[in-house]
Structures are given as structure tokens and as C-alpha cells.
Amino acid sequence: MALLNEKFFDSKDEMTEHLASLLEDTLNAALNKDGQASMLVSGGSSPAPAYKRLSNLNLDWNKVTVAMVDERWVEPTHEKSNEAFINSTLLQNNALNANFVTMKNIAESAMQGQDAVESKYQSLKQPFDVTILGMGPDGHTASLFPNADGLESALETEQLVCAINAIQSEVTGSITERMSLSLAGIANTQHAILLISGDAKRKIYEEAKKPGSELDIPLRAVLGLSDLNLSVFWCP
Numbered sequence: 001m002a003l004l005n006e007k008f009f010d011s012k013d014e015m016t017e018h019l020a021s022l023l024e025d026t027l028n029a030a031l032n033k034d035g036q037a038s039m040l041v042s043g044g045s046s047p048a049p050a051y052k053r054l055s056n057l058n059l060d061w062n063k064v065t066v067a068m069v070d071e072r073w074v075e076p077t078h079e080k081s082n083e084a085f086i087n088s089t090l091l092q093n094n095a096l097n098a099n100f101v102t103m104k105n106i107a108e109s110a111m112q113g114q115d116a117v118e119s120k121y122q123s124l125k126q127p128f129d130v131t132i133l134g135m136g137p138d139g140h141t142a143s144l145f146p147n148a149d150g151l152e153s154a155l156e157t158e159q160l161v162c163a164i165n166a167i168q169s170e171v172t173g174s175i176t177e178r179m180s181l182s183l184a185g186i187a188n189t190q191h192a193i194l195l196i197s198g199d200a201k202r203k204i205y206e207e208a209k210k211p212g213s214e215l216d217i218p219l220r221a222v223l224g225l226s227d228l229n230l231s232v233f234w235c236p
């Protein structure tokens with residue numbers, strides 16, 4: 001089991017405040033210690049306000065590298081692009097100077113683009129200083145979707161990233177082809193933060209803590225990483 005530090009907040013504002021100050025402290029500590037920092041980011045509504053707050057901080061942003069936890073295999077101009085989401089939330093204001101390592105490349109498919117993404121990710125500062133994860137109502141985290149094509153290899157590979165083709169559902173929407181940190185990529189961080197909102201997802205999270213199939217609830221594989229330092233933040 002991961003080293004869990006669970007915090008249950010009364011409101012999203014409270015969670016945002018805590019998350020933003022934790023990220024600020026983490027980035028500052030890494031910059032002071034190593035002269036550089038790496039932060040891996042997810043999309044989703046949970047982290048967005050903290051990203052906006054972070055973007056105004058006076059950090060040495062040019063020494064911070066922001067990279068994606070996962071991405072749909074769509075152009076950055078697409079409305080569902082996580083790259084576009086990070087550009088419009090985090091990489092604004094002072095954070096415009098951060099380095100941004102993205103996943104989508106010119107390859108026709110995520111599978112064909114995987115090696116190029118892997119080599120970019122291998123050049124990031126490792127272990128990553130902090131990785132922000134979300135979770136869907138189907139128990140997916142990053143783009144590790146239940147029973148997806150590519151999930152087994154994402155859970156087994158030693159590579160940092162893996163192409164995934166999810167089974168289409170209400171959660172995935174029509175775009176099922178993704179690039180994601182693998183389980184090994186998620187494990188490769190000093191500190192991971194999992195953001196969960198609402199009672200329905202809380203139930204899935206509690207379910208994921210119990211033994212069972214990692215293919216049905218991929219979050220279970222992350223919770224099972226014995227050396228992972230994982231903060232779990234929940235808000236209503």
C-alpha cells in the first residue's frame with residue numbers, strides 16, 4: 001500500500017488553498033535544493049483553481065519544467081486537449097516562463113508516438129518532484145482506464161509513458177486514444193497528490209483501497225505502490 005496522507009476538506013476553496021500552498025512549498029524546496037523542479041500535471045476541474053493561483057507566484061519559473069500526466073491524442077487546438085487546458089490555467093502570468101513538455105506529437109497514433117514521448121520524458125528531472133493526479137467515477141487515474149487496450153502493459157512496463165485506447169464510455173467521451181504516464185511513471189515521483197471530489201468518487205476511492213482487480217479499478221494499482229508518498233485530497 002502507498003504511504004497515504006488523506007485530507008478531507010469542507011470545501012473546494014479550502015482544498016485549493018491547501019493544494020496551491022503545498023505546490024508552492026514543493027517547487028521552492030526543489031529549486032533551493034536542486035536548482036530545478038519538475039511538476040507533472042493532470043487536467044480536470046479539481047486542480048484548475050490551484051493552477052491559476054500558482055501562475056501568479058514569483059518563482060524561478062524558467063527552472064521549472066511542467067509536463068503532462070496524460071493527454072488525448074488530439075491537436076493542442078482541440079477543445080478537449082489537456083495541453084490547451086494547462087496552457088490556459090497554469091502557464092499564464094509569471095508561469096509563462098516555465099518549460100512545458102507535452103505529449104501529443106506529429107505521429108498519427110498514440111502508439112506510434114509513444115517512443116518519442118518516452119525519450120522526452122526520460123530527459124525530465126527524475127524522480128519528478130510532484131505529480132498531480134485526478135480520478136474519474138470509473139476509477140481511472142491519469143489515462144489508466146478500466147480494461148483499456150494497453151492497460152496491462154501500462155501496469156507492467158518500466159517505461160514512463162504508455163499509449164492507451166480506452167473503452168468508450170460516458171467518462172471517456174468520443175476520444176479514447178490517449179497517452180499516459182504508466183504505473184512506473186506515476187511511481188517515479190517524490191510526492192503524488194490525488195484529487196477527488198464528491199461522494200460518488202469517494203466511494204470508488206474506498207473501493208480501490210480494498211483488494212481486487214487493478215484492471216477494473218486502475219486506481220487500485222496506484223494505491224498499491226508500496227513506496228509511493230501519496231497525499232489524497234477530497235472535497236465535496
Ligand SMILES: O=C(O)[C@H](O)[C@@H](O)[C@H](O)[C@H](O)COP(=O)(O)O
Pocket residue numbers: 042043044045046047070071072082133134135136137141142195196197
Ligand atoms: O484527461 C481527462 O480525462 C481528465 O483530466 C480526467 O482524467 C480528470 O483528471 C478526472 O476525470 C478528474 O476530473 P475532476 O478533476 O474534474 O474531478
